[in-house]
Amino acid sequence: MIRENIPLQNKLKLYLTLLFVYIVLFEFILPVNKILPRPTLLLESFVSIWFEYNLLYAFTITASVVYLSMLFGFIQIYIGAARYLKFYTLIEGSIQSLGLFLFLTPFFFLAVFNFWFPQNVIAEFLFSFLAASFFIFQKLIHESKNIKEEYLLVARNLKTSSYDTYQDVHWKSSLPGIFKQLRQINYQLWFLILTYEFIGDQRGVGAIYHLALQYRDFTALFTLAIMCGILIWFGDLLIKQIHSKFIRWTP
């Protein structure tokens, strides 16, 4: 990932240089190769691929699953933050004793969901929603453990109810951290859902990847990567904008 503190002008120079090297190398020096497709070929197939693979439909499904599940996951944690945190403090010990489950990779859950609900877009959304909620809640727990002691002392001293303390102090204090994490969750969810669609017989972009790989369609793989990159970047930009507009404080 490009670091944030590199000036925009330098970033642009870097991208243009890479593009120039790519065009010269793969258009003129190595037009036939198995590393990267020819730039002109990529341009030509960029339009046709949309119709051949019904890409608009696939992107609509995948992008909707990722962003809607993230939105609903966030709303769900926002509404239930107090109850969830309270419940978590009660069962924290038991959860820690189940630490062995942490060594199960997300791939296992992907496979199990695909096994239980084959070709089911609602199950895909449910999986994405649970994953987003889990990631957001994990961050909320982490942030609320590092909350400034003074805020909690003041809340306790002013006899604020535990519900209000969780909702007004823990949640609000955790929001900057959660929004930072949302950018990472955006990336993680795209990866998870593309894999989910890739291994199952689904209808999203992951399934198109599968198909393109079967057809050994080199340019399609690159077009998909570029489109996914643009969508992930757009999501990242949106989260950044919301963060800077509404979450102006540092805890």
Added chain:
Amino acid sequence: MTRIKNISKVIQPSQGFNTVLLSDITFKIPSRQVASLIAPVGSGKSTLLRIIAGLETPTDGQVLFENSEKTVYIPSEASSFPWLNVYDNISFGLDHSNDAEIKELIKFVGLEGYDSFFPDNKSFGFRFRISLARSLAHKPDLILLDEPFNLMDIKTKLELYNLISEVNKSRGITFLLATSNISEAIFLSDTLFLMRTSPAEIISEIEIDLPSIRDASLLSSEIFNGIRIKVENVFRNTELQPHLSLFV
């Protein structure tokens, strides 16, 4: 009057030895006065204040209130919530907030016109004024100040000393200030409690006989220096190296 009776606090870490932080602390906080608890850094002042506020439990002893006194604790670090504006910070924790009352408090602490400002990135003085107004909104009988002036410049400190005196005189609210700054304590207080460390114990109580209206010129006066030397001698006689910070 609030009576602190035989308060002890033993810290019991999960590993290592027990530490006696507070040992048999007994004193009375006179009503409608400003009292100060002077002790070196790390002696357990904050713990004692939190015990008085009911935020920590003592190992032994009790805090007795004459009436059912409402106690508000202002921590040493800035405690105004950065996600709430000045108005919402002050009305935080109130069941029924009175708009006129909150606005009057904002004006009283010198934040008029800043109602919708957020405290994030504001000075410690600004944030202390919010904490003080928030405390006053809860109509307390006793306000506990835990070294709130440490990171402030002298001009802000003097302004806030005057504000505290004004709150004390006009609203009859009792203050207990925990500090390691002798001059600050003398300037603000009617009574001083000197506390030694390891374990913390009250070693002396001194009544301050200074004019009720105090300004910066008092700091260089003979009577002020006389009290200051008296306090320092008490600490010296207890063979302490208190490292008490001096007034700037």
